[in-house]
């Protein structure tokens with residue numbers, strides 16, 4: 001393999017250092033969120049297909065929160081026995097953490113796991129950190145994995161000799177949904193909050209879209225240029241709607257979008273400069289397709 005990948009975890013950022021030997025190199029990152037792995041309605045078969053795709057290219061899987069559902073605890077008013085899988089019925093939190101790390105450890109990929117409200121709800125009430133625990137269990141199994149919080153900046157740094165080129169992804173688990181707008185108006189909000197990010201990613205609302213936001217840049221020498229800021233919203237893997245009845249069908253009405261995006265970063269070193277060209281490939285689909 002012509003590249004090596006190393007994670008450096010800091011307070012608000014995660015650096016992904018990609019050491020390359022060729023003048024051209026690619027890195028595949030699967031952006032997924034809201035997997036809700038321990039929920040009985042979660043489509044593990046679709047998740048498996050999506051992770052297997054990046055496994056082929058030595059890629060990274062980045063989970064943008066709510067990897068675990070964790071709603072069936074004793075003190076959770078949202079708990080419902082029908083949503084509980086048989087393997088999670090003894091020491092509930094421990095069982096979910098172990099099942100999650102065992103499931104993810106089947107794949108030969110790197111992982112970055114980030115918090116969602118389902119993980120921070122457990123962290124805040126029970127003082128145990130599910131995201132960190134899954135990450136540690138993966139590390140114990142020899143898998144390269146790191147974790148970050150509800151808002152995290154991921155810097156992809158391609159290094160070839162003395163040449164360094166960085167692509168910055170701003171992540172927030174998500175806010176601002178909308179039945180009609182699907183939360184797309186948040187693009188302008190996120191653009192103002194994260195002006196320096198090359199791409200901005202959120203989940204949480206179980207919508208899926210990609211929107212470009214062009215911006216003007218003026219260099220120190222006064223040269224005017226444009227760039228695209230890329231905005232991504234990833235869906236879910238929990239199918240609450242196919243049967244047409246139940247809490248979600250009654251209260252939320254509109255089916256959720258399944259899946260996420262494959263972010264391909266293409267590094268190319270020229271004589272005097274290097275560039276990173278991102279591509280965002282939809283891995284969104286309807287649950288019954």
Ligand SMILES: [Fe+2]
Nearest residue numbers: 066116117204
């Ligand atoms: Fe969420």
